[in-house]
Amino acid sequence: MMAGGEVVLEARGISKAFPGVKALDRVDLKLRAGRLTALLGENGAGKSTLMNVMAGVQTPDEGELILQGHPVRFTRPRDAIDHGIAMIHQELSLVPDMTVAENIFLGCEPLHLDMLIDYRELNHRARQWLELLDLDVSPTAVARRLRVGQQQIVEIARALAGDVRMLIMDEPTSAITEHETEVLFRRIGDLKREGVSIVYITHRLEELQHIADDIAVMRDGCMIGTAELGELTQDEMVRMMAGREVKSSVRSSSATRDEALRVENVSLKHPTRPSDYLVNDVSFHVRKGEVLGLFGLMGAGRTELLECIFGLHSGVSTGEVFVDRHPVTINSPRDAVATGLALVPEDRKHDGLVLSMTVEENASLASLDRAQRFGLLSRRAEREHVQPFIERFRVKSPSLRQLIINLSGGNQQKVILAKWLATDPTVLMLDEPTRGIDVQSKSEIYSRINELTTEGLAVVLVSSELPEVMAVSDRILVLCEGRPAAEFDRDDATDEQILHAAFPGSTATPC
Incomplete structure (x- = not known):
């Protein structure tokens, strides 16, 4: 165990460039034992790139890393892991067809006679970590069958299961519940007392008072400044991140009387428990110019409800969908798009983007029929069609031909929004449109939503952040265990009422 305050890892003059982008520009940072450094900055500031360098995912073009006084060079993640540095990535990296236990101990499985994996011991150790993090899933469950939030907890367990001296956490709470966040924060406190140095990337500034000791702020690939937590207010942190004032806003309602979408009695059975439902007899409507917020705890069925409406569970879901008051039959996402529906998914990298394609190509994927000339795809027509939408969302990219994988998470999300607006x-x-998005990008997305609703677009918003739901929605439908639990007009609702309705066994008035 290291003495508290001892420098564990130091970055000196770290620079890193990608095609058309200088991600890091001579960055310095010291990380100390037993302390949590919150690394702040807008999307594209260079936070994840710096952490990837420290974790051996990427090698710097210039500069060096000093580990406990000795220069080190990591050329792969295993090098960092062997030196006690673990990273929890924002984007999920589990092997989907392996079990929870196999993912947690991937590469360090307990063996029989140094040859065969000891699965009994493997599952026993995994169960201990799952219990420590209060995650009620079986160690033998296949990873792909877990919800996004559950997969995030397994990622955390995998990082903690190693003998870490430094832990890097990139937006670890972006997809988990409030209870799971509390459990994680308690474990972070334990790790700090054990002398572990922690780097914590977050856009949720309200979390800092519970866990942070030090603050480091980046902007445009540079380290803007560092301070102890008590030396900066939240407003000062935001100004340092943005280089300007960032205004928050509560939208004004643009709802009309014209119904845009109505769903009736939508249900979806659980795939492995036939007597249970993921979505159970849900009905609602949303009008043109209106934002309907869907709120609920993890497992409430919000994502599955949107997927049912969008035709992703055709054949196993039931219910009726009406668009512009006309009944529609949706057997596939293609049918959904043809009827005027668009869905921005929760997991942008796996479900929303093709990472090997360019910004332009990703933005046009849902509207290729509008970029055809004489039955053939026209690159010029494609560019002319999507460029106004990319510009509307202020996507920061050197060109439309830039590979989408080289953009920050916030700009990737803007491209997905542009893609669907192009239809x-x-x-x-x-579905969780601002997950892992910086303060400024959130503000821009809120502004675009407000503009779009004034033009008559109807919006259904799923978010786990209650302040976001309250600020953006006109009405709020609360789901609990797959069922409608309550419905509120924003102006008449309180945080307490909404949370009360979201918990099983509450006495909230049903819809």
Whole structure:
């Protein structure tokens, strides 16, 4: 165990460039034992790139890393892991067809006679970590069957299961519940007392008072400044990140009387428990110019409800969908798009983007029929069609031909939004659209939503952040265990009422 305050890892003059982008520009940072450094900055500031360098995912073009007084060079993640540095990535990296236990101990499985994996011991150790993090899933469950939030907890367990002296956490709470966040924060406190140095990337500034000791702020690939937690207010942190004032806003309602979408009695059975439902007899409507917020705890069925409406569970879901008051039959996402529906998915990298394609190509994927000339795809027509939408969302990219994988998470999300706006939808369904997005990007997305609703677009918004739901929505539908639990007009609702309705066994008035 190291003495508290001892420098564990130091970055000196770290620079890193990608095609058309200088991600890091001579960055210095010291990380100390037993302390948590919150690394702040807008999307594209260079936070994840710096952490990837420290974790051996990427090698710097210039500069060096000093580990406990000795220069080190990591050329692969295993080098960093062997030196006690673990990283929890924002984007999920589990092997989908392996079990929870196999993912947690991947590469360090307990063996029989140094030859065969000891699965009994493997599952026993995994169960201990799952219990420590209060995650009620079986060690033998296949990773792909877990919800996004559950997968995030397994990622955390995998990082903690190693003998770490330094832990890097990139937006670890972006997809987990409030209870799971509390459990994680308690474990972070334990690690700090054990002398572990922690780097914590977050856009949720309200979390800092519970866990942070030090603050480091980046902007445009540079380290803007460092301080102890008590030396900066939240407003000062935001100004340092943005280089300007960032205004928050509560939207004004643009709802009309014209119904854009109505769903009736939508249900979806659990795939492995036939007597249970993921979505159970849900009905709602949303009008043109209106934002309907869907709120609920993890497992409430919000994502599955949107997927049912969008035709992703055709054949196993039931219910009726009406667009512009006309009944529609949706057997596939293609049918959904043809009827005027659009869905921005929760997991942008796996479900929303093709990472090997360019910004332009990704933005046009849902509207290729509008970029055809005489039955053939025209690159010029493609560019002319999507460019206004990319510009509207202020996507920061050297060119439309830049590979999407080289953009920050916030700009990737803006490209997904531009892609679906390019289909000219009647209803835009957003599943956690600001997950892992910086303060400025959130503000821009809120502004675009407000503009779009004034033009008559109907929006269905799923978010786990209650302040976001309250600020953006006109009405709020609360789901609990797959069922409608309560419905509120924003102006008449309180945080307490909404949270109360979201918990099983509450006495909230049903819809």
